[in-house]
Amino acid sequence: MKKFHIVKLGCPKNDADMEIFKGLLQSKGYKYESNPQLANYIFIDTCGFIVEAKKESIEAIFEYVSLKDNNKNLKVIPIGCLTQRYFDDILKDIPEIDGLYGVLSPKTIVEKIENGEYFFKREIPETLYDCKIRAIPDSHYAYVKIGDGCSRNCAFCSIPTFKGNPKSRSIEEINEEVEFLVSKGVKEIILVSQDNTLYGIDNYQKQALPDLLDKLNTIKGKFWIRVMYLHPDFLSEEIIESIHRNEKVLNYFDVPIQHISDKILQSMGRHKKRNELIKLFEKIRKEPSAIRTTLMVGFPGEKAEDFEELVDFVKEIKFERMGSFIFSKEENTKSFTLPEQIDEQIKKQRQNELMTVQSEISKNIMEKYIGETLEVLLEEKEDNVYVGRSFLDAPEIDGNVYIKNFGDKELTFGNFVKVTITGSYEYDLEGEIVE
Structure with missing residues (x-):
């Protein structure tokens, strides 16, 4: 029996893909092996978003290739976003790999493996799949991918170049997958895509996330639904209300605003400005809710006063949860050639300061739950x-x-x-x- 091991890197969308992939391989008679040293195949689902993620993926490839020294039958096969973006470069620079797949559906990858075709990429990424088989996650939660791809074209983001335009799964198919997971004991369903506000734009010609949440809320059983990745520029009142009204859907809003300086937001290609974002958070907080955001420091042209405005805003809004990352200069993005690039040391200092401020805010917020x-x-x-x-x-x-x-x-x-x-x-x- 052929044994396989999966290395999941990057975002939860990769987790969702790999649960489908795992289930499909098992249905073909392959056995999952938790110890990579005992596997016949190691599949590395890579990330190609920013420099640190790319570095982690490359290091993982070399780490697992080294296992071939003691396992001559091992095939190491990177797949996913990094490989879609740098397919030819990886083929040239890492000849030790035994296969390479771009952004393909799990079904296509399994078909290629079964046919012995280990190197394959489509120019137009294949991001969606017909999910009839999936593995049961080891955890009590499961990521369910409702769509993929993006057309927002933020100035700092390379994702549209290797994920393509947004594509949405049908409400019926997603509902069927969630029903299956809940029947197997999964207690939290986490809906993911590049931007969940885009859900349904292609196949329903509207923002269909409210319709999807209304449908999933009718599934019998006790479980949570958590919605991730809501672009602030397109987070409508209808979406906010649908999260608030459906009892199984958690009042948890993942809204990555990136910055608050109107000048920087405009340069980033964002539409909502500071005052509009404040109004958005006020709408969300009409009901008791947790807001998570993600902020970027060091975008080209970010002056000290822009950063201080960001820090002051964080102190004012008091996000329940917040993450941050340092601007990464990515080829094929609008920000790659922008002037006034920020020194790396300054970026790190700003990120440290921002997270220090947030840690104190979070500490105070957590204290307020004592007694509840x-x-x-x-x-x-x-x-x-x-x-x-x-x-x-x-x-x-x-x-x-x-x-x-x-x-x-x-x-x-x-x-x-x-x-x-x-x-x-x-x-x-x-x-x-x-x-």
């Missing part, structure tokens, strides 16, 4: 402490809830429990089970 009771999804146990997540916490990027006082009973992973918050940290909460 939250619903928590239990996921694991470490050193006699149960670990779970609340509506505030997307997996792997946000915080956790630690439960130290649970009596003498063993709790079941994958269950929802009521937890009264008794303590807090910068990004995490601590509490005890409500009897």
Whole structure:
């Protein structure tokens, strides 16, 4: 029996793809091997977004190629975004690889493997798939890809060059996948795409995310739905209201604004300016909600006063969750040739300052939950402490809830429990089970 191992890098959309890919390979008689040294195939799903992500992908390729020294039957095959973007360069510079696939559907990759065709790329990326088979995730949550591709053309972003135009799956197909996952015990469905506000623009000729959420909310069973990646320029009142009204959908808004200086936003190719973004957050917070955003520092032309405006805005809005990254100069983007590029050391200093400010804000926000009771999804146990997540916490990027006082009973992973918050940290909460 042929054994395979998967290395998932980059964003959760890759996680969604690889669960489909894993299930398809298993349906063909392949066995998943958690130890890469014992595998016949290692598939590395790469990321090609920014410099650090590309570096991580290249390092992973070399790391797993080195395993061939002790396993002569091993095939190492990179796939995905980096390989779509730099297909010919990788072929030339890393001859040790045994295959290379661009952005292809899991079904196409499996067909190529079965036919012994290990090097393949389409000029137009193949981002969607007919999902009839997928693996059951090891976790109690699952990423479900509702679409892919992007036409926003932000000045700093290379994604449209290797993902192509947006394409959406049908509501019926997504509903079928979610029903299957819930029937197998998955308790949190996380909807992902390059920009979920684009969902339905191609096949329904409208923003169909509200229709999708209304449909998924009718699926029987106790589970959460979390929506990621909502472009602020196109986050409509209808989408906000659909998240607020559907009881299974968490009031968690992932809205990456990138910056707040009107000058920088315009240069980035963003439409909503500072005052409009403030109004947007006011609409979201008409109902108790958590807002996560992502900010970029060091965009070309960012003066000290632009950065200080950003810091002041973060202090004013007080995001429940926030991440940041340093501007990466990417070829084939509008920002690649912009003047006034920022020194790397200044970028790092600004990012450190921004995250220091956010850590204090987050600490204060977390303290306000002391005494409240939250619903928590239990996921694991470490050193006699149960670990779970609340509506505030997307997996792997946000915080956790630690439960130290649970009596003498063993709790079941994958269950929802009521937890009264008794303590807090910068990004995490601590509490005890409500009897």
